[in-house]
Structure formats: structure tokens, C-alpha cells
Amino acid sequence: MPTTVQLFVTCILDTLYPETGEAVVRVLERAGVRVSFPPNQTCCGQPAFNAGLRPQARKMAIQTICAFEPYPGPVVVPSGSCAAMIRHSYAELFSDDPKWKARALALAERTYEFSEFLVDVLGITDLKARWEGKISYHSSCHLLRDLGVDWQPRALLAEIHGAEFIELPQTSDCCGFGGVFSVEHPEISSEMLKRKIANIDLTGASVVVSCDAGCVTNINGGLHRMKKPPRAKHIADILDKV
Amino acid sequence: MADIFRTRIRKSLADENLQSALDANAEKRIKVRHAAFESLEDSQASRARAHQVRADVIEQLDRYLDEFTSHAVANGIRVHHAADADEVVKIILKIASQNGAKLIAKAKTMVSEEIGLNHALEKHGLQVVETDLGEYIVQLRGEPPSHIITPAVHLRRQDVGKVFEEKLGLPYTEDISIMTNAARRTLRQVFLESDIGISGINFGVAETGTLCIVTNEGNGRMVTTLPRIHIALMGIERIVPSMDDLSLMLSLLPRSATGQKLTVYTSLINSPQRADDPDGPHERHVILVDNGRMAVRGTELREILFCIRCGACLNACPVFREIGGYAYVSRDGDGSPYSGPMGSVVSPALFGHCEFGHLARASSLCGACKEACPVDIDLPKLLLRVRAGYGVNQAKNNAKSNAPRILKMGLGFFTLAAISPRRFTIAQKLAGIFGSVATLVSKGDPWIRLPAFSGWGYSKDFPRPASKSFRSRYFQQIKGGENQEEIASHGNASTANLSNPETLSPSNNDIVKKFSEEVEALGAKYYSCSPDKVREKILELLRAHGVQEILAWDGKYLPDGLIEWLTDAGVQIVYPRSDNILTSSRIKAGLTGASAAVAETGSLLLLEAPGQPLTASLLPEIHIVLVWKKDVFQSLNQVLEMKAVKHASAAVLITGPSRTADIEMTLTIGVHGPGELHIICIE
Numbered sequence: 001m002p003t004t005v006q007l008f009v010t011c012i013l014d015t016l017y018p019e020t021g022e023a024v025v026r027v028l029e030r031a032g033v034r035v036s037f038p039p040n041q042t043c044c045g046q047p048a049f050n051a052g053l054r055p056q057a058r059k060m061a062i063q064t065i066c067a068f069e070p071y072p073g074p075v076v077v078p079s080g081s082c083a084a085m086i087r088h089s090y091a092e093l094f095s096d097d098p099k100w101k102a103r104a105l106a107l108a109e110r111t112y113e114f115s116e117f118l119v120d121v122l123g124i125t126d127l128k129a130r131w132e133g134k135i136s137y138h139s140s141c142h143l144l145r146d147l148g149v150d151w152q153p154r155a156l157l158a159e160i161h162g163a164e165f166i167e168l169p170q171t172s173d174c175c176g177f178g179g180v181f182s183v184e185h186p187e188i189s190s191e192m193l194k195r196k197i198a199n200i201d202l203t204g205a206s207v208v209v210s211c212d213a214g215c216v217t218n219i220n221g222g223l224h225r226m227k228k229p230p231r232a233k234h235i236a237d238i239l240d241k242v
Numbered sequence: 243m244a245d246i247f248r249t250r251i252r253k254s255l256a257d258e259n260l261q262s263a264l265d266a267n268a269e270k271r272i273k274v275r276h277a278a279f280e281s282l283e284d285s286q287a288s289r290a291r292a293h294q295v296r297a298d299v300i301e302q303l304d305r306y307l308d309e310f311t312s313h314a315v316a317n318g319i320r321v322h323h324a325a326d327a328d329e330v331v332k333i334i335l336k337i338a339s340q341n342g343a344k345l346i347a348k349a350k351t352m353v354s355e356e357i358g359l360n361h362a363l364e365k366h367g368l369q370v371v372e373t374d375l376g377e378y379i380v381q382l383r384g385e386p387p388s389h390i391i392t393p394a395v396h397l398r399r400q401d402v403g404k405v406f407e408e409k410l411g412l413p414y415t416e417d418i419s420i421m422t423n424a425a426r427r428t429l430r431q432v433f434l435e436s437d438i439g440i441s442g443i444n445f446g447v448a449e450t451g452t453l454c455i456v457t458n459e460g461n462g463r464m465v466t467t468l469p470r471i472h473i474a475l476m477g478i479e480r481i482v483p484s485m486d487d488l489s490l491m492l493s494l495l496p497r498s499a500t501g502q503k504l505t506v507y508t509s510l511i512n513s514p515q516r517a518d519d520p521d522g523p524h525e526r527h528v529i530l531v532d533n534g535r536m537a538v539r540g541t542e543l544r545e546i547l548f549c550i551r552c553g554a555c556l557n558a559c560p561v562f563r564e565i566g567g568y569a570y571v572s573r574d575g576d577g578s579p580y581s582g583p584m585g586s587v588v589s590p591a592l593f594g595h596c597e598f599g600h601l602a603r604a605s606s607l608c609g610a611c612k613e614a615c616p617v618d619i620d621l622p623k624l625l626l627r628v629r630a631g632y633g634v635n636q637a638k639n640n641a642k643s644n645a646p647r648i649l650k651m652g653l654g655f656f657t658l659a660a661i662s663p664r665r666f667t668i669a670q671k672l673a674g675i676f677g678s679v680a681t682l683v684s685k686g687d688p689w690i691r692l693p694a695f696s697g698w699g700y701s702k703d704f705p706r707p708a709s710k711s712f713r714s715r716y717f718q719q720i721k722g723g724e725n726q727e728e729i730a731s732h733g734n735a736s737t738a739n740l741s742n743p744e745t746l747s748p749s750n751n752d753i754v755k756k757f758s759e760e761v762e763a764l765g766a767k768y769y770s771c772s773p774d775k776v777r778e779k780i781l782e783l784l785r786a787h788g789v790q791e792i793l794a795w796d797g798k799y800l801p802d803g804l805i806e807w808l809t810d811a812g813v814q815i816v817y818p819r820s821d822n823i824l825t826s827s828r829i830k831a832g833l834t835g836a837s838a839a840v841a842e843t844g845s846l847l848l849l850e851a852p853g854q855p856l857t858a859s860l861l862p863e864i865h866i867v868l869v870w871k872k873d874v875f876q877s878l879n880q881v882l883e884m885k886a887v888k889h890a891s892a893a894v895l896i897t898g899p900s901r902t903a904d905i906e907m908t909l910t911i912g913v914h915g916p917g918e919l920h921i922i923c924i925e
Contacts (some may be wrong), residue, residue, distance in 0.1 A: 009712050011660070012639045014711050015707050015711055016707055017705075017708070019708075039713070039717075042660040043656070043660040048651060051645045052603075052626065052628075052630040052645050053650065053654075054641075056654065059657055092623065134810070137911050141606070141607070153407060172610075174610070176560075176606060177606065179607075180649060181605060181607070182606075182697065183697030185648070186701060187249070187255055190702070191255060191704070193701065195560075220705065221689070221704055225691075225701060225703050
């Protein structure tokens with residue numbers, strides 16, 4: 001049982017949703033681990049990588065690798081796509097650089113997405129969380145298809161006391177975020193989001209849970225523009241409620 | 243920037259008919275693909291194996307091409323090599339002029355779309371008619387195909403009714419079976435009169451030199467059987483090493499493309515008509531088309547050469563679903579025959595990064611394409627490589643990203659901040675101040691409305707940055723040990739250890755039962771008969787259809803005395819040959835045997851051989867097949883491994899009656915091949 005985990009809070013949570021970052025810390029502590037925050041962390045480099053700007057992405061990846069190297073133990077990331085970036089895309093980024101590739105792989109090996117860590121590593125599904133009402137779940141693309149993590153967050157949600165779980169139709173359809181895609185191709189992104197929101201409306205759930213703050217931001221941003229209540233939430237915010 | 247691309251995207255999004263056609267396509271195609279894969283045992287293992295096979299082929303492409311070529315040449319097929327579009331056209335024109343050809347019947351080939359073949363041939367006075375129903379419709383409309391598998395996916399039945407009225411003089415109708423019938427009649431003439439048949443190739447088998455073509459309507463069989471000359475265009479990457487590998491690919495391609503276990507017709511062609519063959523073309527040519535493929539092989543995009551052109555990634559892609567095939571245009575507005583996720587890699591790889599590279603940016607990288615790909619191509623990885631500028635003529639170490647300038651600038655600043663925790667913290671503070679001011683301005687609303695040109699603001703609001711970031715709050719607070727209630731571990735979820743039930747080899751009775759079920763699910767009729775009842779059964783079927791004249795195999799290859807008995811009963815028997823095709827084409831029913839049957843797919847194997855003309859199973863509207871119970875096999879690879887398949891000049895696997903779903907995805911039975919298939923299994 002690991003006693004200390006290294007939190008990679010991600011630049012989105014750090015800058016936009018510090019309360020969610022704190023919820024992550026509380027949930028991890030409640031699950032029995034100590035949480036450490038390596039201070040030199042910034043961004044994993046995914047935005048530049050997705051934009052095709054590999055030299056810039058490499059710089060940020062190196063920053064991330066160096067930020068975590070002095071701190072042993074599992075690295076927990078409350079984001080499917082950032083965890084996938086480290087676990088899979090760093091190898092692609094350093095495919096021609098054996099030295100950095102080895103260091104990247106060492107980080108990749110000990111990196112876990114938040115729900116995956118709770119369920120697969122700690123073996124916990126019941127966090128004694130409580131939420132009254134209907135909840136639904138949006139499968140984020142990189143979490144589902146890149147990391148293969150799906151039943152873990154579902155298992156965590158299934159144990160929430162007081163909640164009624166409603167399956168989101170077409171849950172694994174992309175919400176249209178895709179990082180730089182959503183600003184480069186807002187027309188297409190917007191149509192994809194409309195579909196997602198129509199499906200969310202079908203559930204009648206008061207909350208749609210996601211393991212990725214990117215999806216949360218995208219879905220809520222669309223809901224707010226449509227004058228609907230922004231009701232996407234990061235899974236940590238739900239698990240935090242007792 | 244690709245402004246024309248954006249214009250096309252907006253045009254697609256505003257087109258309601260297109261939107262409903264694309265929605266229907268995505269919903270239907272994904273559903274049938276999932277259903278078809280359920281019948282495949284361990285599909286993930288098949289995908290992994292198929293990936294390995296394709297990787298090996300591309301790795302040793304030269305060797306496999308040599309092997310394929312030497313076998314094909316030994317079988318009497320003329321093999322040509324074409325480096326580019328011009329060379330393909332020259333080769334075909336030469337064949338055409340040597341034979342005084344005027345009319346060409348063409349089955350679907352994406353390679354020909356890639357090189358603009360029709361226009362080039364028409365410029366030289368040849369008439370080229372597309373014979374796949376979807377291709378025929380778009381050709382009549384003067385359009386290119388909008389999907390690699392379903393060319394007319396963007397059209398509604400009304401559009402087809404209109405063009406048939408205009409171009410064929412068919413009274414306007416919205417009845418799909420009437421339209422299909424009209425196409426059948428018109429195109430039958432084309433098949434019979436054309437001098438050359440041009441087809442694509444789905445797979446070339448290296449160990450035998452076999453050409454494999456899969457179609458549903460039967461047009462692929464027509465163009466490779468009826469005209470004197472058959473020319474096949476084959477992208478050089480479409481090789482599989484062995485018949486066993488072909489069987490693997492055939493278990494994946496139709497399932498992925500159309501949700502079928504096997505397409506209606508799987509043609510396996512080894513040679514032109516041999517001296518004792520009753521029918522088939524006198525000349526067969528294969529043109530191995532490079533057109534940039536060898537160059538791609540040496541790049542970071544080589545994995546795209548694994549593609550087997552099933553179209554599953556298009557159907558699964560949420561972006562394709564919104565914009566459709568025609569939106570995937572070059573910087574100058576030129577279309578590419580390849581759209582969707584695979585097209586966004588193939589087009590820049592083959593036709594230029596500068597012209598088509600921007601297509602790879604129109605993806606949310608959701609990975610639905612990779613998940614759908616039957617050969618497990620990592621499409622998101624390849625799309626990212628195109629974005630990074632990798633490809634032909636782009637040395638990897640100085641590849642230039644094709645990101646828009648403004649994005650490059652923005653991410654440049656972001657990178658500067660992110661590589662220094664100090665600068666990152668300052669940037670966060672500035673963002674926090676901006677967020678607070680924005681909140682004041684918006685009277686407490688935590689959302690910022692960005693302008694539309696920012697991209698984000700087009701249809702979404704942005705949450706204001708927190709006035710204090712996580713890190714500043716974290717370092718301010720002294721973390722105590724409060725709230726550390728330990729939660730008992732539930733232990734790792736146990737993975738159920740399912741015992742592997744021993745697979746018993748099924749008895750012949752079980753196999754035949756499975757065969758009959760598959761056959762009936764395909765819409766064919768199945769009868770089980772004792773040997774002495776076969777003749778009455780056939781006569782009963784013929785009488786029920788009012789048929790007096792049939793095409794039939796030579797009596798030697800049918801049950802003893804059958805032909806004589808039918809003749810005595812007043813049935814006229816015609817034996818189809820190359821020289822009586824016109825007469826044969828008018829006869830309503832055909833009677834043949836079958837060399838084997840496949841239970842898992844409900845298929846029949848027919849071989850071209852003396853006394854066994856393939857046209858008897860192709861030209862009539864009704865096809866009656868006799869198959870012996872002992873010849874029904876469990877799986878496809880057992881049948882493909884039969885020596886006769888490799889030695890016949892041509893073979894076909896028939897899986898149900900001829901069909902199409904090219905108009906509004908409505909299943910229509912009986913296009914070019916028989917619309918009725920009656921299978922009599924002899925006990």
C-alpha cells in the first residue's frame with residue numbers, strides 16, 4: 001500500500017478549478033494515502049503536442065519529468081487525457097532520444113489517472129461519498145480508449161450513497177473538446193457538443209460526471225451559453241461530498 | 243489557412259439533407275458493425291493478428307510484390323507496373339487501342355478515383371460506365387463518390403429519382419426497387435457490350451497470385467467475367483501473403499465495411515479463360531499502382547499503408563458525421579477520394595502535406611477511428627504526426643507543424659510560461675486578476691463570453707480563472723492530518739477465471755444446421771432433400787416461377803440423369819459460353835452445383851471449370867444451387883485452403899442473393915446478380 005502519492009494536479013485544475021484540486025487531495029487522503037505536491041510541475045505539454053508543435057511539447061514534457069523525478073511513488077493525475085499524454089505520448093515525443101525516452105518511461109510507469117488509482121491500485125470503490133439525486137457519466141475519450149479506464153469510475157459512482165445512476169446515451173461519443181480542435185474548428189466542435197448536451201438532457205440527471213476537466217469545461221461552457229445549468233462535474237467533486 | 247475547407251465545413255453543416263443522411267449512416271453502420279463482430283470469436287485477437295500481417299507486408303513489400311507477380315504471370319495474368327497516374331492511363335489506353343475498345347464497364351476502384359482515370363480515358367474517346375449502383379448514381383450526377391464504401395451516402399431517394407428521370411428517362415419515382423431495376427436493365431447492356439472491364443482489387447495473394455474482389459451487387463463479377471478483357475487496378479500495398487491471411491482479412495473487411503460476415507460475392511481470380519473453360523475474359527491484366535505509396539513507406543506515416551479501405555473509421559468518426567466526404571478538400575478546394583480519419587492521413591501522405599495536411603487538424607483525437615479499425619491502425623497517432631509536419635519530403639528533425647500562426651504564437655507563450663514554474667505562477671496570477679475583473683464587469687457571473695473569432699467563444703462560454711490557483715492555495719495552507727478516516731480496502735477486484743470450455747469439433751449435422759440458418763438469415767431459400775427427390779424439387783421451383791428455360795452446368799457435374807430428366811419434363815437447357823452470352827443473359831433461371839459451402843458465413847463456393855460456367859450463377863434472376871451435405875465445411879479458411887481454389891481460373895464465394903444498400907442504405911435485393919438464391923442441400 002503506497003503511503004505517499006505525488007499529485008500532478010494539471011494546469012486546468014490548477015488555474016481554473018483549484019477547489020476540484022483540493023477535492024482530489026481530500027479524497028485521496030480519505031482513501032488512506034498522503035498527498036505530496038511537487039512544486040515545479042506546470043503542464044504536461046499536451047496542448048502543444050496536439051497542435052503538432054513537438055519541440056514546445058518536448059520542453060514541457062522535460063519540465064514535467066524533471067518536476068517529478070525527485071519525488072518517488074505513484075503519480076496521480078485527475079485527468080484521463082493528461083495521464084494518457086504521459087503514459088503513451090511521451091514515448092512518441094522522445095522516440096529519437098533514448099536518454100529522455102528512458103526517463104519519460106520511468107515516469108509513465110508510475111503515472112495513474114485518479115479513478116484508476118483509487119480502484120486498481122488502492123482497491124477502493126466505496127469512499128462513503130453521498131450525493132442525493134440522479135447522476136450520469138460521460139466517458140472521456142482518452143480515459144476510455146487510450147487508458148482503457150471505464151469500469152473504475154463507474155464502480156466508484158455505483159457506490160455513492162443516495163445517488164441514482166442513469167446511463168448517458170452515447171456516453172462514449174466525444175463531447176467535441178479535443179483541446180486545440182475546439183478552437184481551430186469551433187463549427188464542428190459545437191455540433192458535437194450539441195449532440196452531447198441533447199443526450200445529457202435525455203438523462204434528466206442533475207449531474208454528469210467526467211474524469212476530465214477538459215470535458216467538464218467544454219460541456220459546461222456550452223450549457224451556460226445555451227442558458228442551461230452547467231451541470232458537468234469532475235468526479236473528485238462528487239466523491240468529496242460525504 | 244484552409245479557408246475553402248472552412249467554407250465547405252459550414253456548407254455541410256447547413257445542409258439539412260446531408261445532415262440527416264450522415265446521421266442515418268453513422269447510426270446504422272456502427273450498429274451493424276458491432277452486430278457483425280459479435281459473431282467473430284475473439285475479434286481483438288483477429289485485429290492484432292491482422293495488424294501484424296499488414297505490418298509484415300509493408301515491411302517486406304518488395305519481396306511480396308515479386309512473389310505475387312511471379313505467380314500471377316505464371317497463371318497467365320499480365321502484370322504491369324505504374325509509378326503514377328499518367329502511367330496507368332498510358333497502359334490502359336495501349337490495351338484499349340490494341341483491341342479497338344470503345345466501351346469500358348467499371349466496378350468500384352478507389353485507385354481509379356485517386357488518379358482521375360475516367361476523365362483521362364474519356365478525353366481519349368473511350369466511354370466509361372461505372373457499374374456499382376452508388377458510383378453509377380454519382381457518375382450520372384457528375385460527382386465524385388462521397389464515401390469510399392457507399393459513394394452516394396450523401397443523397398436521398400428523391401435526388402436519385404430526379405437524376406434517373408433526367409438521364410435515363412425513367413418516370414420519376416421514389417421507389418428504390420424500381421430505380422434499382424432500371425439500373426440493372428441499363429447496366430446489363432453495358433456489361434454485355436463493353437470491350438473492357440476495369441475493377442479494383444481488395445487483396446492480391448502473394449503465394450498464389452490470386453486477385454480477390456468483394457462486391458454485393460454482382461457488378462464486380464460481371465466486369466471480371468463478361469468483357470473480353472479484364473484490367474484490375476491494384477494499389478501496391480494491397481497484398482496479403484497467403485490464403486490463410488486472406489481468410490483472416492475476409493473475416494474483418496465485410497464486417498467492418500457493411501456489417502456482413504462476408505459480402506455476397508467474393509471473387510477469387512487466378513487466370514484468364516483457359517482453353518477448356520466455358521466463359522471468362524480472354525485477357526487479364528493487373529496494374530500495380532504506386533502513385534506515392536513506396537515513398538510513404540519510408541516515412542513516419544507508413545502505418546497508413548496497412549489500411550484495407552473498409553470505411554469503418556469514416557462511419558465511426560464524429561467529425562465525418564458532421565461534415566461528410568465532400569468537405570475534405572485541399573487548400574485549393576480539390577477533393578480527395580479518401581475522406582474521414584484515414585483520408586486525413588492518406589491524402590497528405592500521397593497527395594502532399596502542403597495541400598492536404600490541414601485535414602488532420604479537423605479531429606478531436608477521440609480515438610473512435612482506432613477503435614473501429616479492423617487492422618488496429620493508430621490513426622490518432624498518425625493524425626498527430628501529420629500535424630507535426632511528418633510525411634513525404636519532410637525530414638523528421640526539421641518537420642514544420644501546420645498549426646495556424648496565431649495558435650503557434652499562443653502556445654509559444656504558454657510554453658515559455660510552462661517551462662518555468664516561476665513564470666507559470668505569475669501567468670496564473672495575471673489570469674486570476676483578469677478573472678476577477680471579468681467577474682466584476684459581468685456582475686458576478688463566473689463565465690466569460692469570449693468573441694466568436696476566438697474559436698472557443700463561437701458556441702461556448704469560458705469559466706473565469708480562479709483568483710487563486712491551486713498551487714498558491716496549497717502552499718498557503720498548512721496541511722493537517724484532519725479527515726484522514728481510513729477506508730478499508732476492498733482488495734483488487736477479482737477477475738473471474740472463466741474456465742475455457744473445450745471446443746468440440748462440431749458434427750457434420752451441426753455444421754449443416756448452422757449453414758442453413760446463415761443462408762436463411764441472408765434471405766436465401768434453403769431446402770434439404772434426399773438424392774431421389776432433387777429433380778422434383780427443382781421442377782417444382784421452376785414451375786412456381788413459370789420458368790421453362792434455364793442456364794445449367796454440364797450434366798456431368800450435376801446429379802446423374804438430372805438434365806435428361808428435366809429435358810423430358812419440358813425444360814429447355816442452355817449451356818452458357820462466351821459465345822452465347824447475349825442469349826444466355828435473357829434466361830431467367832440458372833442451375834449449378836457448388837464445390838463447397840461455408841457454414842459460418844452461409845457461403846457457396848463455385849469454381850470456373852470445364853462444364854461449370856460461372857455465368858450460370860451470375861446472369862439469371864434466379865439461381866438454384868445443389869450442394870452435397872458432405873461438402874459443407876465449418877469455416878472460411880478450410881474452404882480457401884482447398885487446392886481447387888488456387889488452381890481454378892476463377893472462383894467465387896456466393897453469400898446470399900445479390901443486394902445493394904446504396905440508396906438511403908435501404909437494402910434492395912437483386913441488383914446485377916440473382917435476386918433469388920435457392921439452395922438445395924442433398925443428404
